[in-house]
Structure formats: structure tokens, C-alpha cells
Amino acid sequence: MSGMIDYGRFGERLRSVMPRWDDRDRMSEDEFAAHLADTAPRWELLRRFQEEWGYELPEDAVPWQRWSESEHRQYLRRLKGEAADEAGDDPFESVDLSLPVPAALDEWWELPFNSFTHSPRLYWTNPEYPPTLRPDPGGYGVADGLPDDTALVPAGADRRVCVFKAEYEYCNEWGYPAAEAGLPDPRVLVTVSEREWVLQAGSLSEFFLQLAVQRLPAHYGWTVHGDDDTERIVAWVRDELPTLGFQPWRELGQHITVYGAPDALVFHDTGYGDVELTVHARTAEALEALGARMGLDWSDRILTPTAVEEAPKPIALQPGDTDESGRWTVLSTSPDPMESGIARPSAGDGADSWTVSGTLAVTCDEDGTLRARRLDSDADPVLVHPQAEPATALACIELPDEGPLVASGHRDGTLQLWMPDSGDGPLQVARQRPPLTGLALTASTTGTVLAACWRDDVVALWDIASGERADLDLGPGITTVHLDADLRLTVGGPSGRAVVRLDADALWPARELMLRVISFENATCATDGDPEDVPRHLARLLSRDADDARRAFAELEMLLSPERGLCSAAVLAFVYLTQIGAAVGVGAHHCHVRREALGLALRTVRAMDTIGTRGTAEERWHTVAREMLAEIGPVLADMLQEEDPTTRTAGALLVAALRQWDDRADGLLRVLAAGDPDPEVAAAAALALGDAAAVDVLVSVGWERADVDSLPRGR
Numbered sequence: 001m002s003g004m005i006d007y008g009r010f011g012e013r014l015r016s017v018m019p020r021w022d023d024r025d026r027m028s029e030d031e032f033a034a035h036l037a038d039t040a041p042r043w044e045l046l047r048r049f050q051e052e053w054g055y056e057l058p059e060d061a062v063p064w065q066r067w068s069e070s071e072h073r074q075y076l077r078r079l080k081g082e083a084a085d086e087a088g089d090d091p092f093e094s095v096d097l098s099l100p101v102p103a104a105l106d107e108w109w110e111l112p113f114n115s116f117t118h119s120p121r122l123y124w125t126n127p128e129y130p131p132t133l134r135p136d137p138g139g140y141g142v143a144d145g146l147p148d149d150t151a152l153v154p155a156g157a158d159r160r161v162c163v164f165k166a167e168y169e170y171c172n173e174w175g176y177p178a179a180e181a182g183l184p185d186p187r188v189l190v191t192v193s194e195r196e197w198v199l200q201a202g203s204l205s206e207f208f209l210q211l212a213v214q215r216l217p218a219h220y221g222w223t224v225h226g227d228d229d230t231e232r233i234v235a236w237v238r239d240e241l242p243t244l245g246f247q248p249w250r251e252l253g254q255h256i257t258v259y260g261a262p263d264a265l266v267f268h269d270t271g272y273g274d275v276e277l278t279v280h281a282r283t284a285e286a287l288e289a290l291g292a293r294m295g296l297d298w299s300d301r302i303l304t305p306t307a308v309e310e311a312p313k314p315i316a317l318q319p320g321d322t323d324e325s326g327r328w329t330v331l332s333t334s335p336d337p338m339e340s341g342i343a344r345p346s347a348g349d350g351a352d353s354w355t356v357s358g359t360l361a362v363t364c365d366e367d368g369t370l371r372a373r374r375l376d377s378d379a380d381p382v383l384v385h386p387q388a389e390p391a392t393a394l395a396c397i398e399l400p401d402e403g404p405l406v407a408s409g410h411r412d413g414t415l416q417l418w419m420p421d422s423g424d425g426p427l428q429v430a431r432q433r434p435p436l437t438g439l440a441l442t443a444s445t446t447g448t449v450l451a452a453c454w455r456d457d458v459v460a461l462w463d464i465a466s467g468e469r470a471d472l473d474l475g476p477g478i479t480t481v482h483l484d485a486d487l488r489l490t491v492g493g494p495s496g497r498a499v500v501r502l503d504a505d506a507l508w509p510a511r512e513l514m515l516r517v518i519s520f521e522n523a524t525c526a527t528d529g530d531p532e533d534v535p536r537h538l539a540r541l542l543s544r545d546a547d548d549a550r551r552a553f554a555e556l557e558m559l560l561s562p563e564r565g566l567c568s569a570a571v572l573a574f575v576y577l578t579q580i581g582a583a584v585g586v587g588a589h590h591c592h593v594r595r596e597a598l599g600l601a602l603r604t605v606r607a608m609d610t611i612g613t614r615g616t617a618e619e620r621w622h623t624v625a626r627e628m629l630a631e632i633g634p635v636l637a638d639m640l641q642e643e644d645p646t647t648r649t650a651g652a653l654l655v656a657a658l659r660q661w662d663d664r665a666d667g668l669l670r671v672l673a674a675g676d677p678d679p680e681v682a683a684a685a686a687l688a689l690g691d692a693a694a695v696d697v698l699v700s701v702g703w704e705r706a707d708v709d710s711l712p713r714g715r
Helices: 007-017 021-026 029-037 040-052 069-079 103-110 204-220 230-240 284-293 306-310 511-519 533-540 546-560 568-581 594-610 617-630 633-640 645-657 665-675 679-689 694-700 705-709
Strands: 125-134 161-167 173-177 188-191 197-201 222-225 256-261 264-269 277-281 328-334 355-357 360-364 370-374 391-399 403-410 414-418 427-431 438-444 447-453 458-463 468-473 480-483 488-493 496-502
Touching: 007 040, 007 256, 021 029, 040 204, 103 125, 103 204, 125 173, 188 204, 197 204, 204 277, 204 306, 222 284, 230 264, 230 277, 264 284, 277 284, 328 488, 355 391, 360 391, 360 403, 370 403, 391 447, 403 438, 403 447, 447 480, 458 488, 533 546, 533 568, 546 568, 546 594, 568 594, 568 633, 568 645, 594 645, 633 645
Parallel strands: 391 438, 438 480
Antiparallel strands: 125 161, 161 173, 173 188, 188 197, 222 277, 256 264, 264 277, 328 496, 355 360, 360 370, 391 403, 403 414, 414 427, 438 447, 447 458, 458 468, 480 488, 488 496
């Protein structure tokens, strides 16, 4: 950050570059137009102000473009007098195409340092391009034009207003008089009601600087709000500090005058805003110094800038770090930064930025349209319908016998997968609140793997074939990912990187099970539901969102409830439910519905008594079920050794219920009943073996008799 800046002298800077409208009557029309057209010093002041408050262009930002290709094409057609497309409404119904667009507006869109087009979330405003008229011939805009008795334009001049920007929910609109549309840098008006327009800025270029003054210090500055002594402070500010030289800011009922101080700005609202007095400063020291001049101690009231709170944190991983399940181990770390966002090697045509993998390339237009192409083919790019948001990360891979697979992350936090050759549109597979910043796809020895990060300390990994997901808590500082075929994951961001070795078996312990569930074509549900939904709901049981996990379990209960009759999909899901209940596998230790999953597993295994030891040709899935049940032996053995009595009890009951499937069950139960120190587990084992006296034991240690009666009995 540059040295101290006295914003008490900002008015001088503003007056030296802004157009002198008062001189208009003393200039010829051509002279005044040339005077307005000299905008370079004004844009330079905007650039310097942005830098003074710490704004830097994001390296991975996708600039907001005022045109999409289709909009521009239709606009040019309308300028030539051609008819609108018959298939849809006229997109320029609210535009007077005979009015020129002021040069300053187009210049602002093209500024390479424009903080709005690169970081629009700082501004909470929507642009209108080309500007639309008020009153609106299309009927959408609510504001009127200027009244007949207005002093804002000469008598007999055009009373319409050309709106180029609106508050986020269109509660305010900003526009320039249509009578001044032919000027290079016309004045800006703002709505203060549906029918009233007032002067907001002396020119478009001044307005965009004023907008930056209203937005950037609030994001990048250290902040103090007024207190009970606000009246005295305001009086002091008016006596001691000069204004910046702008018209009062009018938005959402506010009437804000901005005053300048060393490294600080004071915002005083005489309107209807939430806070009457707010001070933003470039440093905390500047705030404290200004408070001292006012006779105040603000040291314990200073708010940290949002930009500081959101800034990437240093990567926390160290060589040798691992997790309790052995899913990952850190091999090495480095302070070298790691680029995030969309990779940008050229696909050879120079027209777009493409992400390339082998002979496959993919890009995303500013309107969100995904395009994929093979570089070894002369065929036209494959197109898909535009998405809601531009891409913030892209990855692609060519799958043998299946064609290209494209992963795209978006500003709204969505993650989508798209197979262009399928003819279907992208499928949304995840959505989290932060924007998705990093993606990687690779073909490993176990299959295709997708990695994604959302700047929330978690890296998500999918085994594409099974749909199994693993969430890794790798700490802060991660904004992008790279994945090698040998499952070496590189994670990092501006503050460094780390190489992490992944263990596929620990990441996705239910992978083989899920593949079997997915591939079993004749699976049925107890209800009329679709058995293909079962794997998706099973995966959601491990969601970090407790409500999402509970909703997934409720869906599974409806599909698989054994009380409605045992179905093949329930048996195919049984092993996975048991693993979750036993806290075995990815995320199971943190599962919000662990006990519910174990309860459904126990109810399912009781219903399995109806399955014969040999499946008929019509009941081929019985054979598959027996094969799957044989695989949970290691899980049950682990459950019998758990410290948690509930888990050991459940393990004993499961072993008892599965005796017909495994000859080892009786031996396990008898050892457990005879030697386990926990009376609940011993009693449960005895009950499973058929000892009626165990009922009294269970009741004596706190079991409800109704719960005991519901337990499966041994034979």
C-alpha cells in the first residue's frame, strides 16, 4: 500500500480532471464536446483510487462482458433496420436505437483495470447495456421520464432518461438524459422515487469514480460506525474536514456526503440509511488517529476489512501430516504459489481461452456456454445450452469407449459434469456456497477421478464410476488442485503448495459395493421408487450438511423399508449401511445419521430370514446378496472390538442375525457372550443365541422391554 494519502485534498484532484459544465455557455458546441471527450485523466484518477484502497485485478477473474455474441449480432441487425428474430421477443424493445451510446460508457466497459467488470460482487448493482429508456416502452422499468417543468434539461428538450445501471434489486436506477446522449460524457441522474430524478454526478466518468468511493472502502478499509456521540462527531466533521466534491450519494433512501481525512473517509448520511456515520480508513492506525482528533478511543471498536477476512490464508499442511483413516499423507510442501482458476493454453485458433487435455479442449463463453472440441478433428465445436454462470474452473479428459468428459465449476458454487457425445446437457453433481475455484480430472489405475475445491478448506474427490465422494479436510490456503494418474494430489494457492499421496481403498471403501449396486439391473425397491436413486441417497448419508443427510435417509427409508417387504435394492445397500453404522470408511465417523443407518441395517437383516439359502433362477439377486453379506465379516469383527457399547451390541446382533450366512457366527457370539465385560453386549449376544434370561439382563441395564422384544432372536 502506498504512503499516506490526505483525502482532505481529494476535492482538488477531482476538480482538476472533471468536466467544467459551468463553462458550457462560454464554449462552442465542438469545443465543449472535445472538453468532455478528454476522459483519460478521469480514468487515471479512478485507477489510482482503486489501487490506493488495495484493489488488485484477480488473476483468475472472468471479466463481465457488456455483450454476448448473440446480443451484439441482434443489435447490429436492428441498427441496420432488420426485423427481430421471429422465434422470440425483441431484446431491444426498451432501447431507442437512434440514440448514440456515450463514448465514456463504452470506455468504462473497456478499462483493463475496471473493478466492476472483474469483481462485480463488490458493487451490488446491475448494468443495462445498451441503456434502456424511462419511461420504458417495453413496460419493464418503473421510473417516469423527466417532468415538463424540470430544470435538468432545457425547455423543449427530450424528457426521457437512458438507464445504464440499477441497484441490485432495482430500487434505484441511474441514467443520463436522452437529450445528452450525443455528448461524450453526459451528466448522471438518479431516481429518488418512481417519478423523481435528481442530479447524481457531473458526468458518467465522475459517477463511476463516485460508485467506487461508495463501494471499495467498505470492502478494503478498516471501519468504525458512529456511536452515542454521533451528533458531536458530525459537527466536528463538518467544521474540520472538507468534502470530496461529489454530489450527495442517493441510493435506497440514503443522502450521503463524504468527507476526507488522512488515509480515511467519513460517510455521513442525512437520509434513511441504516447508519448515520461510518468511517473507513486504509489502516487501523489512521482510524485511531482520526478518532483521537475527535477525542475518541476507537481501538476496541475497529472492524477488520472484509478483504482481509476473505484473503487466502497460508497453507497449513506439513510433510508427514495424515488423517486418522489413512486416506492421505503429505509427501512434501513448497512456498511456490500455485495458479488457480481456468487453465489457459491455446487450442490453436487464438480466439478463445481453452483448457486442453491431450487432443481434447474445452472453453466457456462469458454467458456460460460450454464448448468442447477435439484438436485432431476439423469438426465444428460441440455446443451446449448456456449455463447460468460463467465458469471459474474447467477440466476435461477423454474416456476410452465413452468419449470426452468435461467438468466445470461456476461462480455460484455449482459443479457440473458433461459428456458432449451423449447429447445430454450438463449434470449438476454438487453445489456449495463459495465459488468453485479448482478442478482436476485424471485416469488412475482404479478409474476416473475428479477433484474439486471451493476455497472452504475442503477438497472433494469423486470416483466417477461409483459416484463415491470423499471430503478431505486439508486446511486453509487451498484455491486450486492438480491430480496425477498415480493419485498424487497437489493442492495450493497464492501462499504455497503441498503434494499429497492418496489411498484409493481408504478414500472409497464402498466403491466395489456401489459399482455392484449400480450394475445390478434387476434391483427393485419396496416402493414404486427408482432403484437407481439408491446409490445417490446412500452417498448423501455422509453429507456434511446434517439436514441433507437426514433428507437422504428419509428417502432411503421410503424406498427400502423392510416393513413393506424385503426388496433387492435393500439387500444390495445393506453392506454400505452397516459400514456407516460401524463408523467404517470415508466420513462415517462424522456421519449425522449413523444410528439411523445402523437401525435400517438391523431391520433389513431381520427381514433376510425370508431369503432361502439357495436362490432360484427367478431370484438371482439372492445369490448376489449372499456374496455381499460374506464381505462384511471384517466389518463385524471390527464392530465387536469397538469401545462404544452401542456399536458392539449392534455387531453382536448382526452376527446373530447372519448365522445362516456365515458358519463363524455362533463361535463369535459364544465368545462374546462369555467373555465381554460389557453387560449390554453380553446380554445382546445371549439373547441372539436364544437365552430367554437375557431379557431380564438387558432390562436391568437400562433397555426398554419394548426395545428388547423388537430385537432379533437366535434360533
